[in-house]
Amino acid sequence: MTTASSADHPTRRDFLYVATGxxxxxxxxxxxxxxxxxxxxxxxxxxxxxxxxxxxxxxxxGQDIKVFWRGKPIYISHxxxxxxxxxxxxxxxxxxxxxxxxxxxxxxxxxxxxxxxICTHLGCIPIAHEGAYDGFFCPCHGSVYDTSGRIRQGPxxxxxxxxxYTFVSDTKIQIG
Amino acid sequence: MSGPSDxxxxxxxxxxxxxxxxxxxxMHSSFVAYPTPRNLNYWWTFxxxxxxxLGVQILTGVILAMHYTPHADxxxxxxxxxxxxxxxxxxxxxxxxxxxxxxxxxxYIHMFRxxxxxxxxxxxxxxxxxxxxIYLLMMATGFMGYVLPWGQMSFWGATVITNxxxxxxxxxxxxxxxLWGGYAVGNPTLNRFFxxxxxxxxxxAGVVVLHIxxxxxxxxxxxxxxxxxxxxxxxxxxxxxxxxxMFGVSCFLLxxxxxxxxxxxxxxxxxxxxxxxxxxxxxxxxxEWYYLPFYAILRSIPxxxxxxxxxxxxxxxxxxxxxxxxxxTRSSKYRPLAKQFFWMFVVVCIGLGYLGxxxxxxxxxxxxxxxxxxxFAYFLILLPLLSRIEKPRPVPNSIADDVxxxxxxxxxxxxxxxxxxxxxxGLLLGGAESAxxxxxxxxxxxxxxxxxxxxxxxxxxxxxxxxxxYKEVCASCHGLSFVAFRNLAESGGPGYSVAQAAAFAxxxxxxxxxxxxxxxxxxxxxPADYFPSPFPNEQAARVANGGAFPPDLSLITxxxxxxRGFPQFLxxxxxxxxxxxxxYLVALMQGYEDKPPAGFTLPEGSYYNRYFPGHAIKMPKPLxxxxxxxxxxxxxxxxxxxxxxxxxxxxxxxxxxxxxxxLGLQVFVFLILLTxxxxxxxxxVWANAH
Numbered sequence: 001m002t003t004a005s006s007a008d009h010p011t012r013r014d015f016l017y018v019a020t021g022x023x024x025x026x027x028x029x030x031x032x033x034x035x036x037x038x039x040x041x042x043x044x045x046x047x048x049x050x051x052x053x054x055x056x057x058x059x060x061x062g063q064d065i066k067v068f069w070r071g072k073p074i075y076i077s078h079x080x081x082x083x084x085x086x087x088x089x090x091x092x093x094x095x096x097x098x099x100x101x102x103x104x105x106x107x108x109x110x111x112x113x114x115x116x117x118i119c120t121h122l123g124c125i126p127i128a129h130e131g132a133y134d135g136f137f138c139p140c141h142g143s144v145y146d147t148s149g150r151i152r153q154g155p156x157x158x159x160x161x162x163x164x165y166t167f168v169s170d171t172k173i174q175i176g
Numbered sequence: 177m178s179g180p181s182d183x184x185x186x187x188x189x190x191x192x193x194x195x196x197x198x199x200x201x202x203m204h205s206s207f208v209a210y211p212t213p214r215n216l217n218y219w220w221t222f223x224x225x226x227x228x229x230l231g232v233q234i235l236t237g238v239i240l241a242m243h244y245t246p247h248a249d250x251x252x253x254x255x256x257x258x259x260x261x262x263x264x265x266x267x268x269x270x271x272x273x274x275x276x277x278x279x280x281x282x283x284y285i286h287m288f289r290x291x292x293x294x295x296x297x298x299x300x301x302x303x304x305x306x307x308x309x310i311y312l313l314m315m316a317t318g319f320m321g322y323v324l325p326w327g328q329m330s331f332w333g334a335t336v337i338t339n340x341x342x343x344x345x346x347x348x349x350x351x352x353x354x355l356w357g358g359y360a361v362g363n364p365t366l367n368r369f370f371x372x373x374x375x376x377x378x379x380x381a382g383v384v385v386l387h388i389x390x391x392x393x394x395x396x397x398x399x400x401x402x403x404x405x406x407x408x409x410x411x412x413x414x415x416x417x418x419x420x421x422m423f424g425v426s427c428f429l430l431x432x433x434x435x436x437x438x439x440x441x442x443x444x445x446x447x448x449x450x451x452x453x454x455x456x457x458x459x460x461x462x463x464e465w466y467y468l469p470f471y472a473i474l475r476s477i478p479x480x481x482x483x484x485x486x487x488x489x490x491x492x493x494x495x496x497x498x499x500x501x502x503x504x505t506r507s508s509k510y511r512p513l514a515k516q517f518f519w520m521f522v523v524v525c526i527g528l529g530y531l532g533x534x535x536x537x538x539x540x541x542x543x544x545x546x547x548x549x550x551x552f553a554y555f556l557i558l559l560p561l562l563s564r565i566e567k568p569r570p571v572p573n574s575i576a577d578d579v580x581x582x583x584x585x586x587x588x589x590x591x592x593x594x595x596x597x598x599x600x601x602g603l604l605l606g607g608a609e610s611a612x613x614x615x616x617x618x619x620x621x622x623x624x625x626x627x628x629x630x631x632x633x634x635x636x637x638x639x640x641x642x643x644x645x646y647k648e649v650c651a652s653c654h655g656l657s658f659v660a661f662r663n664l665a666e667s668g669g670p671g672y673s674v675a676q677a678a679a680f681a682x683x684x685x686x687x688x689x690x691x692x693x694x695x696x697x698x699x700x701x702x703p704a705d706y707f708p709s710p711f712p713n714e715q716a717a718r719v720a721n722g723g724a725f726p727p728d729l730s731l732i733t734x735x736x737x738x739x740r741g742f743p744q745f746l747x748x749x750x751x752x753x754x755x756x757x758x759x760y761l762v763a764l765m766q767g768y769e770d771k772p773p774a775g776f777t778l779p780e781g782s783y784y785n786r787y788f789p790g791h792a793i794k795m796p797k798p799l800x801x802x803x804x805x806x807x808x809x810x811x812x813x814x815x816x817x818x819x820x821x822x823x824x825x826x827x828x829x830x831x832x833x834x835x836x837x838x839l840g841l842q843v844f845v846f847l848i849l850l851t852x853x854x855x856x857x858x859x860x861v862w863a864n865a866h
Contacts (some may be wrong), residue, residue, distance in 0.1 A: 013860050016853070016856055016857055016860060017857060017860075019853060020850075020853040020854060020856075020857045023846075023849060023850050023853055024422075024850060024854075026846075027846055027847075027850060030846075034263070034264035034267055034268065035235070035239060035268075037263045037264055038239055038242075038243075038262055038263050038264050038265060038268060039242070040263055042243070042257070042261040042262045042263065042265070043260070043261040043262075043662070043666075044257060044261040044660070044704070045261075047660065047662045047703060047704035048704050050702060050703065050704055058692070
């Protein structure tokens with residue numbers, strides 16, 4: 001009977017095996033960490049993603065420019081009165097991703113629309129001033145955005161995101 | 177040995193797979209049920225260690241390739257960026273670079289073990305030849321990997337080794353041009369070496385599979401050199417061999433980790449921290465230590481073609497070993513003469529390695545020739561002769577008898593051999609070092625550094641003062657192009673805040689552009705910018721400095737060294753002395769003398785420096801007392817300035833040094849715990865077997 005009891009009473013041997021296995025497992029897990037963490041952006045990439053300043057004076061009404069921040073194209077549109085009105089006329093509740101135009105621009109700077117120019121469907125770059133809503137049209141899969149960069153038609157699920165930015169002065173913004 | 181497996185999974189899903197692809201049965205018969213001789217000693221764990229090292233090298237190599245740029249203009253920088261910016265990049269690079277040395281260290285032990293115990297003899301000839309092929313592939317892979325960082329040794333090593341093929345009659349030049357893809361070693365060469373360096377490890381892995389297959393057909397050899405006859409002679413691979421291998425691997429990892437975390441540059445050459453320069457050959461071209469014996473053979477023969485033939489012949493001859501040594505007794509344990517000659521052969525190999533690192537002149541050449549003859553004589557004369565005249569001692573009847581005969585045995589031979597091997601290895605490496613020691617300059621006095629040793633950290637005050645000295649004095653001629661302003665705020669650095677680093681950066685003018693008008697413009701520096709270099713290019717720097725090119729200081733503390741010689745070099749391994757560069761720099765900055773000693777003619781536009789190789793330096797005495805005003809009240813002396821700026825430059829060369837040493841401590845605590853546990857587990861497991 002003395003030999004049959006090892007299942008009920010863990011022996012010193014079992015403890016040693018479990019302890020060794022556990023320590024080895026911890027070591028293996030800890031080894032995986034740096035092997036995976038190296039895939040994240042390196043320090044130079046992160047530093048290069050610092051905020052940028054953009055001068056708005058050269059952008060005439062009705063025009064837009066594309067700048068790059070963190071490797072992403074940012075559309076800065078100087079909207080006309082007509083474009084702003086179009087964006088504000090539509091009932092917010094009827095939109096696929098309901099957001100008011102006011103919430104997508106900075107107060108007092110209604111003419112400036114700043115959006116990340118990456119289609120929320122699968123990441124293509126929509127073309128400005130195209131499509132049925134006078135906003136953006138994505139040629140890849142036909143998503144159509146309005147003059148506020150909101151999705152109106154097509155497979156994209158959400159509006160073009162607004163990057164973090166502030167007005168440093170009336171003619172200069174800082175993105176990031 | 178491993179016939180069709182009787183392994184049958186009980187899980188129906190696994191059963192379904194097993195009927196269609198009997199992979200679990202294969203694994204079970206190869207690595208679980210596989211009978212392994214019960215008398216194997218720890219020299220046999222190097223097979224498992226080598227498998228691990230191949231895995232480690234492939235894994236870290238694939239990862240490094242994600243961040244590396246194989247271009248002559250960018251390769252050196254990309255390696256530095258891996259070390260400085262990629263998360264754990266310094267760790268991955270150290271593992272891969274030291275891993276190559278560990279891999280060769282293990283393979284040499286594995287080969288000598290095979291040699292000693294006659295593991296190449298019938299029926300294991302093919303197994304042995306596959307091993308020789310793996311070794312050749314390893315040499316090619318290691319060589320091409322060493323080229324990739326594109327430092328001075330990379331470039332000139334590539335030049336010398338590829339030129340070996342120019343010895344081929346008639347086609348030599350064409351072959352070399354084909355290898356280079358140009359008129360000299362250059363970008364095409366680097367690109368193809370990268371491609372092949374990525375490919376070959378997988379070829380090695382393929383041959384390793386064949387090697388293991390052949391091993392499992394013939395069965396393992398063992399210290400007694402008699403084949404297993406009954407079940408009493410063997411134990412199951414799992415758990416017996418597995419746990420023993422794991423313990424061996426764990427011990428080996430301790431040794432490996434010492435290099436990774438504390439001595440990452442111990443086995444490297446300082447010269448390789450200088451970017452490749454096709455216009456300047458380093459004074460001493462020394463290959464990595466694992467090629468040194470063959471390099472010595474090459475240089476011993478005063479004829480180009482014959483030298484190359486002898487060098488390759490020295491490796492190829494191993495493949496013929498099964499037929500050169502026709503003695504029936506396998507293990508040298510029972511061959512009194514072969515045993516002695518084996519150890520003499522080991523000494524010859526180490527001697528050749530030592531000579532490979534010496535300058536090819538005087539007594540070294542003569543001894544080199546003697547040892548080269550001895551090397552070949554061992555295979556071509558001695559082994560064939562011994563197999564005919566030697567009277568072997570009787571071998572045990574069975575493995576079980578062998579085990580019984582030496583139970584209560586002694587582990588002393590193993591320990592003493594390991595110690596002997598380490599001393600020998602140190603001799604070899606010390607040889608490489610003393611080649612540099614023969615430069616004629618006095619040795620720089622050793623300084624006390626806060627960052628030396630396993631717990632060393634940088635003195636923040638010294639880093640800040642050193643930065644001030646660099647900015648106010650050195651920066652007028654020397655760049656610091658791998659250091660970014662943001663680094664000043666990183667942990668382990670001078671300890672500035674992010675805002676302070678940004679303010680520091682904004683004092684600099686940085687070139688940017690082009691702007692919308694297509695023009696370049698200057699703007700204030702940002703944290704992400706790198707220290708701007710004082711000269712736009714090398715030519716401009718030379719014109720402004722009397723023909724001399726002030727080197728970039730980013731890596732200067734690692735790129736400068738001096739020979740430590742033997743046995744100091746070996747002691748350094750245990751004391752973790754790594755400060756040759758800093759010691760030299762301090763000595764250099766303080767080593768100026770107004771008047772050169774009598775008999776020394778100083779060239780025009782040069783200055784006399786006691787520690788500079790050749791003594792004539794183009795840099796005027798850079799530091800004078802009172803030149804820089806410290807705000808913290810530290811003495812305004814040359815001694816203080818030079819120590820501070822060297823501390824700063826040490827940090828600039830390795831910004832993650834503190835992280836390296838801190839992680840090293842954790843890894844060591846862990847590995848020691850694991851090794852102790854594995855030791856006792858191994859003892860428990862094997863208790864049933866004895």
